[in-house]
Amino acid sequence: MAKINQNFLNLQGSYLFSEIAKRRTKFIQDNPNAQIISLGIGDVTRALPEAVTKAMHAAVDELATVSAFRGYGPEQGYDFLVNAIIEHDYKARGIELASNEVFVSDGSKCDVGNIQEIFSQDAVIAVQDPVYPVYVDTNVMAGRSGAFSKETNRYENIVYLPCNAENNFKPSLPDRKVDLIYLCYPNNPTGMTLTKDELKVWVDYAKANDAIILFDSAYEAYIQEEDVPRSIYEIEGAKDVAIEFRSLSKTAGFTGVRCAYTIVPRGVKAKDENGNEVTVADLWNRRHTTKFNGVSYVTQRGAEAIYSAEGKAQIATLVDYYMSNAAIIRDGLKSLSLTVYGGVNAPYIWLQTPNGLDSWAFFDKLLSEANIVGTPGVGFGQSGQGYFRLTAFGSRENTEKAVERITKLSL
Amino acid sequence: MAKINQNFLNLQGSYLFSEIAKRRTKFIQDNPNAQIISLGIGDVTRALPEAVTKAMHAAVDELATVSAFRGYGPEQGYDFLVNAIIEHDYKARGIELASNEVFVSDGSKCDVGNIQEIFSQDAVIAVQDPVYPVYVDTNVMAGRSGAFSKETNRYENIVYLPCNAENNFKPSLPDRKVDLIYLCYPNNPTGMTLTKDELKVWVDYAKANDAIILFDSAYEAYIQEEDVPRSIYEIEGAKDVAIEFRSLSKTAGFTGVRCAYTIVPRGVKAKDENGNEVTVADLWNRRHTTKFNGVSYVTQRGAEAIYSAEGKAQIATLVDYYMSNAAIIRDGLKSLSLTVYGGVNAPYIWLQTPNGLDSWAFFDKLLSEANIVGTPGVGFGQSGQGYFRLTAFGSRENTEKAVERITKLSL
Numbered sequence: 001m002a003k004i005n006q007n008f009l010n011l012q013g014s015y016l017f018s019e020i021a022k023r024r025t026k027f028i029q030d031n032p033n034a035q036i037i038s039l040g041i042g043d044v045t046r047a048l049p050e051a052v053t054k055a056m057h058a059a060v061d062e063l064a065t066v067s068a069f070r071g072y073g074p075e076q077g078y079d080f081l082v083n084a085i086i087e088h089d090y091k092a093r094g095i096e097l098a099s100n101e102v103f104v105s106d107g108s109k110c111d112v113g114n115i116q117e118i119f120s121q122d123a124v125i126a127v128q129d130p131v132y133p134v135y136v137d138t139n140v141m142a143g144r145s146g147a148f149s150k151e152t153n154r155y156e157n158i159v160y161l162p163c164n165a166e167n168n169f170k171p172s173l174p175d176r177k178v179d180l181i182y183l184c185y186p187n188n189p190t191g192m193t194l195t196k197d198e199l200k201v202w203v204d205y206a207k208a209n210d211a212i213i214l215f216d217s218a219y220e221a222y223i224q225e226e227d228v229p230r231s232i233y234e235i236e237g238a239k240d241v242a243i244e245f246r247s248l249s250k251t252a253g254f255t256g257v258r259c260a261y262t263i264v265p266r267g268v269k270a271k272d273e274n275g276n277e278v279t280v281a282d283l284w285n286r287r288h289t290t291k292f293n294g295v296s297y298v299t300q301r302g303a304e305a306i307y308s309a310e311g312k313a314q315i316a317t318l319v320d321y322y323m324s325n326a327a328i329i330r331d332g333l334k335s336l337s338l339t340v341y342g343g344v345n346a347p348y349i350w351l352q353t354p355n356g357l358d359s360w361a362f363f364d365k366l367l368s369e370a371n372i373v374g375t376p377g378v379g380f381g382q383s384g385q386g387y388f389r390l391t392a393f394g395s396r397e398n399t400e401k402a403v404e405r406i407t408k409l410s411l
Numbered sequence: 412m413a414k415i416n417q418n419f420l421n422l423q424g425s426y427l428f429s430e431i432a433k434r435r436t437k438f439i440q441d442n443p444n445a446q447i448i449s450l451g452i453g454d455v456t457r458a459l460p461e462a463v464t465k466a467m468h469a470a471v472d473e474l475a476t477v478s479a480f481r482g483y484g485p486e487q488g489y490d491f492l493v494n495a496i497i498e499h500d501y502k503a504r505g506i507e508l509a510s511n512e513v514f515v516s517d518g519s520k521c522d523v524g525n526i527q528e529i530f531s532q533d534a535v536i537a538v539q540d541p542v543y544p545v546y547v548d549t550n551v552m553a554g555r556s557g558a559f560s561k562e563t564n565r566y567e568n569i570v571y572l573p574c575n576a577e578n579n580f581k582p583s584l585p586d587r588k589v590d591l592i593y594l595c596y597p598n599n600p601t602g603m604t605l606t607k608d609e610l611k612v613w614v615d616y617a618k619a620n621d622a623i624i625l626f627d628s629a630y631e632a633y634i635q636e637e638d639v640p641r642s643i644y645e646i647e648g649a650k651d652v653a654i655e656f657r658s659l660s661k662t663a664g665f666t667g668v669r670c671a672y673t674i675v676p677r678g679v680k681a682k683d684e685n686g687n688e689v690t691v692a693d694l695w696n697r698r699h700t701t702k703f704n705g706v707s708y709v710t711q712r713g714a715e716a717i718y719s720a721e722g723k724a725q726i727a728t729l730v731d732y733y734m735s736n737a738a739i740i741r742d743g744l745k746s747l748s749l750t751v752y753g754g755v756n757a758p759y760i761w762l763q764t765p766n767g768l769d770s771w772a773f774f775d776k777l778l779s780e781a782n783i784v785g786t787p788g789v790g791f792g793q794s795g796q797g798y799f800r801l802t803a804f805g806s807r808e809n810t811e812k813a814v815e816r817i818t819k820l821s822l
Contacts, residue, residue, distance in 0.1 A: 001621040001680065001681055001682045001688070002530055002531075002534060002590040002591060002621065002622060002623045002681040002682075003530065003531035003533070003534060003590065003681055003682055003683070003684065004529060004530060004531060004681045004682070004683055004689050004691070004694060005528060005529050005530055005531055005532070005694070006531065006683055006684050008529065008694050008697060008698075009683060009689075011697065018700060041483065043482035043483045044482050045477070045480065045482065046477060046480065047474065047475050047476050047477045047480050048471075048474045048475055048480070050475065053471050053472070053474060053475040056471045056709065057468060057471055060459075060464050060467045060468055060471065060709075061464070063458065063459045063464060063667065063668065064458050064459055064461065064464040065458050066456070066457060066458045066806070069456065069457065069458050069459070069664075069667075070667045071454035071455050071456065071664075071666035071667045072452065072454045072666045072667060073667060106517055106669075106704075106707075107703070107704040109702065109703070109704045110702055110703055110704065113701060113702035114702065117416060117552065118415060118416050118419065119413055119414065119415060119416055120413075120414035120415060120416055120417065121416070121554075122414070123413060123414060133701075134701060134702070137701050138701060138702060141528065141698070141701070143532075179413040179414065180413060210412040210413065211413060212413045253480075253482075255482035255483045255704075256474065256480075256481045256482045256483060256484060256705075256707070256708040257474070257707050257708065257709065258517075258704065258705070258706070258707045269412065270412055270413040270414055270415045271412045271413075271414055271415070272414070272415055272417055272420060273414065273417050277412070278415050278420075280415070283415060283416070283419050286419060286422065287419075287552070289429060290524060290544075290545060290548050290549060290552070291520065291521055291524035291525065291545070291549060292518070292520070292521055293517070293518040293520045293521065293666075293669065294667075294669070295669070296517075296667070296668050296669045296707050296709070296710055297667040297668065298467065298471075298668065298707070298709055298710075299707055299709075395477070
């Protein structure tokens with residue numbers, strides 16, 4: 001009998017959101033009349049911007065005719081989209097990128113999950129704790145994690161960088177040599193950010209310690225404050241040490257349409273086992289072209305449209321909508337004297353569970369007593385224990401209703 | 412400095428189709444007036460079926476309204492599509508599948524590339540030779556291939572199953588123990604098929620020898636002959652030993668729209684390092700939900716539409732169109748006394764290069780003298796040396812023109 005990749009058995013429990021879905025489904029089965037409000041999974045709920053749907057219709061019409069039909073496109077994305085990304089997301093902020101540094105994909109989840117493949121088996125990875133589970137789980141599958149300790153709720157070979165109230169959710173530098181550092185800002189799940197000076201510490205550290213930063217910037221569009229970097233490449237030297245992941249999922253409501261991109265500057269180098277320098281972008285390009293066949297043409301045309309004047313205005317309206325929700329949740333919870341973080345430059349509110357409840361206990365309480373689905377902080381790592389994530393992606397009506405229901409709880 | 416995955420340096424040259432694109436681009440630069448006809452990459456050229464574009468427009472309209480908007484869907488695909496696949500592609504042929512055995516994805520290239528991840532590092536793989544390069548390259552990246560020998564043009568730890576004129580392109584069983592057997596039927600690149608009895612030999616072998624068959628069936632829609640199995644599950648016992656990959660790329664013109672699916676029957680088992688049986692579908696599900704976020708909703712609605720009566724008729728017309736092209740190429744080349752295979756149950760024609768030319772020499776000759784781009788057989792493996800692939804995916808006009816140009820060559 002063929003043998004499995006044993007590392008898969010080292011994965012802990014279900015993927016967080018599957019577990020939430022399971023508990024939610026069971027609750028609905030037991031309480032068919034409950035009006036559940038989901039502020040759990042970070043999924044958008046507003047319609048796609050009109051500029052996007054218009055472009056998608058036009059693209060479908062093209063594919064309906066022989067003369068305009070397009071089959072396989074470049075795996076890295078069509079020039080029209082790559083150029084729009086470079087122009088609007090980077091050049092407009094003074095960042096120069098070449099087109100062979102941009103890789104369009106069908107989702108940041110895929111990219112942040114797959115990026116580890118191009119690095120060595122013994123690479124030591126560092127993650128923030130709490131953390132988006134995909135960074136950890138994909139390294140577990142690859143065999144880099146070491147054994148899991150039930151006692152610490154951590155894998156022994158992964159370097160965890162705790163982010164908690166004590167350090168205002170800003171991690172300390174690793175206390176041992178690491179090769180790959182996953183940073184996510186604006187942060188999922190805490191909703192917190194770093195200033196330019198704070199991020200510069202990480203870039204300098206990576207340079208000085210031969211590490212590569214994997215910078216997940218999926219929530220960049222939600223940044224409101226001036227001193228918060230929109231891209232890690234605003235920091236001097238970052239183009240030598242950082243790979244940046246961006247997604248249209250939250251920026252433009254693309255969670256069901258699927259488009260993201262990854263920037264791998266050609267200055268980012270790693271070494272082979274003989275100590276020779278290798279351009280990381282070349283490896284990623286090889287991986288991308290060998291295991292991926294490009295994003296739907298219709299999706300790419302929709303993505304291009306977010307960079308039009310009309311599209312930009314519509315996206316700004318979307319972001320405003322969700323950020324107003326964030327303010328409603330933030331203010332509502334604060335008025336209950338709950339301790340609340342995030343929600344200023346990110347669509348996530350990170351709250352300290354009241355009365356020392358653990359995260360899943362608070363999940364169950366919120367589900368059963370207020371019929372609200374949120375995300376238990378501990379699902380993102382041990383440092384998330386005692387915290388809970390709510391998202392601003394609901395409708396205004398549901399967001400207000402949810403806050404009202406929470407207000408009525410005995411907390 | 413972080414270290415790379417050293418296995419990437421064990422990859423040979425560029426990915427085949429990138430190399431073809433490079434030579435083509437150079438030729439066009441040097442000969443800007445040449446009217447190139449591409450019968451190289453297996454990419455469709457006809458418009459999407461009307462049923463599909465209609466469904467895609469309707470789906471875009473849904474996403475344009477808050478009430479019908481959908482964000483993240485199930486990573487494994489929406490029920491409406493999974494059920495249509497089970498009903499029309501399987502139940503209609505007497506094959507029963509459960510919905511948790513179907514995994515919708517954005518392309519078979521991804522799935523056949525990623526499937527190896529769930530198996531052990533020391534799994535021995537067998538591939539047909541010639542072979543779709545993705546099977547080999549993804550195992551090279553994973554470190555299963557051993558060293559490459561320039562002398563044999565092969566990796567030392569991969570078991571190659573030669574398919575050539577001598578065995579009528581039907582491989583012999585492996586001569587040593589293997590764990591994973593990649594089979595592709597109708598075959599890319601040779602265009603040849605197996606009968607049910609011939610495929611049964613492989614299923615029986617896999618059962619007797621504890622191997623798993625990875626059955627790539629991307630060209631199933633092109634099968635014309637009665638005794639050629641459409642699915643490996645038509646063979647008794649296959650649900651215990653075979654994973655099947657299907658794609659809408661060639662079936663319905665989806666190369667630019669991106670939809671495929673993989674069947675992992677729950678009867679397929681592998682063992683962990685302690686010898687315990689593991690259900691392979693559970694591992695694939697975990698991989699799929701951790702590293703992938705579902706196919707575009709618009710694409711999935713388009714895919715569903717191919718199973719409507721209207722859609723089925725339109726797809727049949729598409730397939731007929733391409734298969735008429737195949738007949739034109741096949742008959743044209745035969746009339747020149749060239750030795751030709753395939754093109755009967757597949758959109759690929761596999762010809763023996765004349766006068767003992769090697770594959771790339773024939774590529775260059777065809778490009779420079781007839782301005783036709785084809786695919787060198789040796790690009791698919793050493794047993795492809797001296798062969799050449801032409802595809803039936805061009806327009807009728809170009810296909811006829813190409814055959815006319817070849818007729819005028821001095822071969």
